[in-house]
Each structure stands twice: as structure tokens, then as C-alpha cells.
Amino acid sequence: MEIGSMDRYIKSLIKEAGHRIRNSFLTDIVVQSKADANDLVTNIDKDIEQFFISRIRKDFPGHRVFGEEGFGDTIEDLEGIVWLLDPIDGTMNFVHQKRNFAISLGVYQDGVGKLGYIYDVMNDDLYHAIHQGGAYYNDEQLNPLPETDIATSIIAMNATWAGPNRYVDHEGTIRLIRDVRGVRSYGSAALELAYLASGRVDAYISMRLSPWDIAGGMVLVKEVGGLATNFSGQDANLLEQDTFVAANSSIHQKLLTDYLRKK
Amino acid sequence: MEIGSMDRYIKSLIKEAGHRIRNSFLTDIVVQSKADANDLVTNIDKDIEQFFISRIRKDFPGHRVFGEEGFGDTIEDLEGIVWLLDPIDGTMNFVHQKRNFAISLGVYQDGVGKLGYIYDVMNDDLYHAIHQGGAYYNDEQLNPLPETDIATSIIAMNATWAGPNRYVDHEGTIRLIRDVRGVRSYGSAALELAYLASGRVDAYISMRLSPWDIAGGMVLVKEVGGLATNFSGQDANLLEQDTFVAANSSIHQKLLTDYLRKK
Known part of the structure; x- marks a missing residue:
């Protein structure tokens, strides 16, 4: 894969998904429970995962997708290129706070993380990293972590x-x-x-x-x-x-x- | 006191203090410990408290101020009008995160809370309330709290x-x-x-x-x-x-x- 063009593609995709999530607050959100009463999922989590998967399947047909809501592939190994996606990480916050949730996406090649994205949807803050290419907060490069005790x-x-x-x-x-x-x-x-x-x-x-x-x-x-x-x-x-x-x-x-x- | 004009005065004062705090990140911040090693205070907490107190003393000479950093009055009762001020609430966040801290201010008359302000400085989000006049988030009125179990x-x-x-x-x-x-x-x-x-x-x-x-x-x-x-x-x-x-x-x-x- 050509990492620079994939990075541009993904940023654009994530921003579009974020726009869809923000718009969802204008409509009714249907909340359900999954594994337990506090493990929430909404119709928006599912819609956004399907949005990502349909785009990825069309534009990267050889890639596999491992998504929280289960619309992607069944993944039992990390061979080739795998997209790991949480369309809304922090669904409880999404439901109760309408903020403090994120789109989370990692692209791995043969088990090695090549691209990583966390998009704080309501603050329009994008954190991203390119393997051996640096990590960024809204395109400002992040420093190496400080040592602490x-x-x-x-x-x-x-x-x-x-x-x-x-x-x-x-x-x-x-x-x-x-x-x-x-x-x-x-x-x-x-x-x-x-x-x-x-x-x-x-x-x-x-x-x-x-x-x-x-x-x-x-x-x-x-x-x-x-x-x-x-x-x-x-x-x-x-x-x-x-x-x-x-x-x-x-x-x-x-x-x-x-x-x-x-x- | 005339509550509407005090409200306008305080909003303006808080915004000016917020501007000073944001500007402080351009200079060196000196961090000290108070009661214990994790009870932090900085020169900015002190500067901002002094800024508030000098303005309040000039413009409301009959009022008393109870401030975290101790530059105000010694308060042993709540008679008359008392301003209760934390110039930077969440100093640990201020130091470590440069966000997620607030200016907190309440104005009490004979023990009754008349005006309340919480200013999320980095997000420029102002929460405020006027006794029997409603509570607001950036001037949008807040709803009564929902019942939950x-x-x-x-x-x-x-x-x-x-x-x-x-x-x-x-x-x-x-x-x-x-x-x-x-x-x-x-x-x-x-x-x-x-x-x-x-x-x-x-x-x-x-x-x-x-x-x-x-x-x-x-x-x-x-x-x-x-x-x-x-x-x-x-x-x-x-x-x-x-x-x-x-x-x-x-x-x-x-x-x-x-x-x-x-x-």
C-alpha cells in the first residue's frame, strides 16, 4: 500500500463519518444493550460501521475489516492488510453526554500497525500516526513521551x-x-x-x-x-x-x- | 446588589481572567506543592486570584472575598455579600494537561447563592446560573435535571x-x-x-x-x-x-x- 495516499483517504473518510455522527443528534437515536445492561450500542454505531465497511470494500477490495459491530470480516489472524475499527468508542458517553467519544481506526499489515487514527468527533480533534512517520494532534507533531516516575x-x-x-x-x-x-x-x-x-x-x-x-x-x-x-x-x-x-x-x-x- | 449588572460585570471579568490564563502558557509556570506533594499551586493561580481580588475590592468595596490562595478575606461567616473564588480549579490538570481546569466563582448574599460561574478556560465554555433566573451553558438555558435510577x-x-x-x-x-x-x-x-x-x-x-x-x-x-x-x-x-x-x-x-x- 502507498501509505501517504491511504493516510489522506482515511482522514477524509473519518471526517465524513464524524459529520454523519454529529448530524445524528438531529434524529432519534435508538439505544440497545449488548453483553450486559451497560454495554450500549445504538443504530448510529451500526450505521457508521457499515458506512466505513462499504467504502473500504469498494476502494480496497483486498483488505479485511475487523469491526466492533460485526459487519466486517471474521478475523482469526492478521495476515495481509486488516482495518480494525470502532465506529463509536465510548458509546455510553455518546448516549449520555453527546461528547467524549471517538472514532478509532488502526490499519495493520501482517500484524504491524501502519496507520492509527483517533477522532474526537465533537471537538473535531484528530490524533493520527504513521508507522515511523510520527504522531500528530491536528497535524501538529507530538513529542516523544516524557519520562515520569x-x-x-x-x-x-x-x-x-x-x-x-x-x-x-x-x-x-x-x-x-x-x-x-x-x-x-x-x-x-x-x-x-x-x-x-x-x-x-x-x-x-x-x-x-x-x-x-x-x-x-x-x-x-x-x-x-x-x-x-x-x-x-x-x-x-x-x-x-x-x-x-x-x-x-x-x-x-x-x-x-x-x-x-x-x- | 443589582443582579443583572453584576452578572454582566462578572462574565466580563472571568473572560479577561481566562485570557490571562491562556496567555500564561507562553511564559514559564512555576509549580509548588501545598498541603501534600500532589496538592499543586502555581504562580498563575496566585496571579489570577490577585487579579480578581483587586478588581472586586475596587468595584465592590463592601464585599468580601474568600479565595483558595488566601489573598482575600478571612471568612468565618457568610453575612453580607461574599465572593467564593477558585482562580484555577483543577491545578493538576492545568499543570499536566494544559486543559480541563476552570475558574470557579460563587456570589452569596447572607448565605444564599445568588450567582454561580464555572468557566472551562481552554474550551471557552461558560456555565453560569442566576438564583431563580435559570442556569446556562454558553447562554443556552439548561434543562431541569432528568430523573435517573x-x-x-x-x-x-x-x-x-x-x-x-x-x-x-x-x-x-x-x-x-x-x-x-x-x-x-x-x-x-x-x-x-x-x-x-x-x-x-x-x-x-x-x-x-x-x-x-x-x-x-x-x-x-x-x-x-x-x-x-x-x-x-x-x-x-x-x-x-x-x-x-x-x-x-x-x-x-x-x-x-x-x-x-x-x-
Whole structure:
């Protein structure tokens, strides 16, 4: 693939999708639950995924698409070119706040992240990265992540993980919350990765993320020198749900060894 | 006081202060710690408080000012007209993120909140309310808060309060986190109250807030039918630090009785 022209194509596609999402607030939004009562999906999530997929199939017929809402391909490996798409990451925010959600898209070639996009739709803020070509916030190049220590770090993590849960020893997360400078939670994995890539938080931690939540953000985070793995320190899983920690390189290992003990 | 002209005066003053804060990013910001290592203050917090106080003293010589940085009056009662000011609420965000902080201002007459302002400086978003005159987001009137039940509510609360702490039985907060639809944390009490007043979250809870953190937001929240008390259900404390819960009226009592057990 010719990376520069794909980048221009994708930016244009994402902006058009964002326009459609903003327009959707003029119409009725139908909210349903998926896996559990708080796992929301709307007709707009589905419409936007189908919009992306129809364009990608027409313009890139050899590529495969792995999308949250299931209109894409069944993906069991990352051979060739795979687009990993979340049409609306942060659907709960979309429904309750009408803001703080994002389009998340990563394009991978044989498992290597080549292009990553996170579009904060309501703020019209685009974060993007090109493998070995830099990461950008509205076309302004982002700096390499600063080194921090735990005591001066701000981490993004949901309060859910401070209580007993099936994924992680919560005594470790409680200790982490006590040791860091601050904890934030914005309700969109994609936006939280964009905030990490742009230096507003120093780590993002979640016990349960899907490939489309992290695919775009991982390209961004790696391009500014950050690390992204599961809690065992392995490459973040792009085929199924897994634990996830992304951080600047100076605290990533410490988060794994000192605080995040997988059950 | 003539409320309409004071409202116009204050809006203009806040916008000028916001301009000064945005300009401060062009210069060096000096960061210090206050009560503990993570309780930050900068030269800009101090400059902005002094800016407000000099203007208020000149133009409203009979009024008193209660400000976070201590340049105002010593306040031991709320007689007469008192301005409660936080020049930068969310100083940690100001320092680390250069966004997600606010100017917070409430004007009280004999203990009654007459005017409330929360200015999201970087987004140029002004939330304000006039006692019995409505609450507004950028001059668009806000609706009365919707009724919710706990299971469909989004609450703003820091993850800190899910671990053992001196203020509240954390088993209760962990249960709350499990029972609600979602938990968010933005790192600025003023902004979180503005988000409550504008319906983006359904409650805001903190174990330790100061009068200037909540004075402006309380006018907003009450004007859209919300309730704001300490954990004992008493009027929120405007003279000293206290626990704090603000919510729509359909869940406020349930938060107090079922979840927030003060130690």
C-alpha cells in the first residue's frame, strides 16, 4: 500500500463519518444493550460501521475489516492488510453526554500497525500516526513521551478496577491509586490512548479491552515511544479481548511488576 | 446588589481572567506543592486570584472575598455579600494537561447563592446560573435535571475513594461503583459540577472539598433542581472542608442512605 495516499483517504473518510455522527443528534437515536445492561450500542454505531465497511470494500477490495459491530470480516489472524475499527468508542458517553467519544481506526499489515487514527468527533480533534512517520494532534507533531516516575504520574483507569474483580488483584490497583499523583477516567479507551500519546496522562490501564478499542491508539502510543502490552507483558492482543496497559517507557515495566497482578 | 449588572460585570471579568490564563502558557509556570506533594499551586493561580481580588475590592468595596490562595478575606461567616473564588480549579490538570481546569466563582448574599460561574478556560465554555433566573451553558438555558435510577446513572467520583480512606466506608463506594452504569473522573470539582448541571453526569461525589471548589457549582446545580449536601445530608459547607455529594433529586437521598457511609 502507498501509505501517504491511504493516510489522506482515511482522514477524509473519518471526517465524513464524524459529520454523519454529529448530524445524528438531529434524529432519534435508538439505544440497545449488548453483553450486559451497560454495554450500549445504538443504530448510529451500526450505521457508521457499515458506512466505513462499504467504502473500504469498494476502494480496497483486498483488505479485511475487523469491526466492533460485526459487519466486517471474521478475523482469526492478521495476515495481509486488516482495518480494525470502532465506529463509536465510548458509546455510553455518546448516549449520555453527546461528547467524549471517538472514532478509532488502526490499519495493520501482517500484524504491524501502519496507520492509527483517533477522532474526537465533537471537538473535531484528530490524533493520527504513521508507522515511523510520527504522531500528530491536528497535524501538529507530538513529542516523544516524557519520562515520569510513579509518584508524579497521572494514570487513566476506571474506578471499577479498584474493587474486587475477576481480572486483577485489586489490592494492587488500590496501592497504585495511592502512589500516583492522580487518576482520571474519561470513558473511552481510544480517547484515553490519545491523551496518553499527547502527554495528558502517563498511562492507561484496563482489564478488558477488545482489538478495535486499542488498534488505532497503539500506533499512536508506539510512535511517541510508549509501550502497550497485556498484563503479562506480551504484545497487546489484536484478535481477542485481553488486559491492557499502555504507558511511557519509564513506568510501563513498574506498573506490570509492582501493581498489576493478574488473577 | 443589582443582579443583572453584576452578572454582566462578572462574565466580563472571568473572560479577561481566562485570557490571562491562556496567555500564561507562553511564559514559564512555576509549580509548588501545598498541603501534600500532589496538592499543586502555581504562580498563575496566585496571579489570577490577585487579579480578581483587586478588581472586586475596587468595584465592590463592601464585599468580601474568600479565595483558595488566601489573598482575600478571612471568612468565618457568610453575612453580607461574599465572593467564593477558585482562580484555577483543577491545578493538576492545568499543570499536566494544559486543559480541563476552570475558574470557579460563587456570589452569596447572607448565605444564599445568588450567582454561580464555572468557566472551562481552554474550551471557552461558560456555565453560569442566576438564583431563580435559570442556569446556562454558553447562554443556552439548561434543562431541569432528568430523573435517573442508580442503575442508569453515570457518577463522577475519583477512584481514590474506592480504597480504604479516612472519610468513608469504602465497601459502600465499591458497591456504588458496581451498581451504577458508569464512573468518570475529570480532576476538577467545578467542571464535574458543571457536567452535572448540564446532564452529562448524574452525580458528583467527593470526600474532601473546600468552599471555593463548590460555591459556584452549587448555584448551577440547584438552579436545575439538583441537590448538594455533605454526607450527613446537611447543606454543603461553605466555611470549611467537608464531604460533598451533588446529584439529581431522584438519586441524591439513595446515595446518602445506601452507599455513602461516613466514618
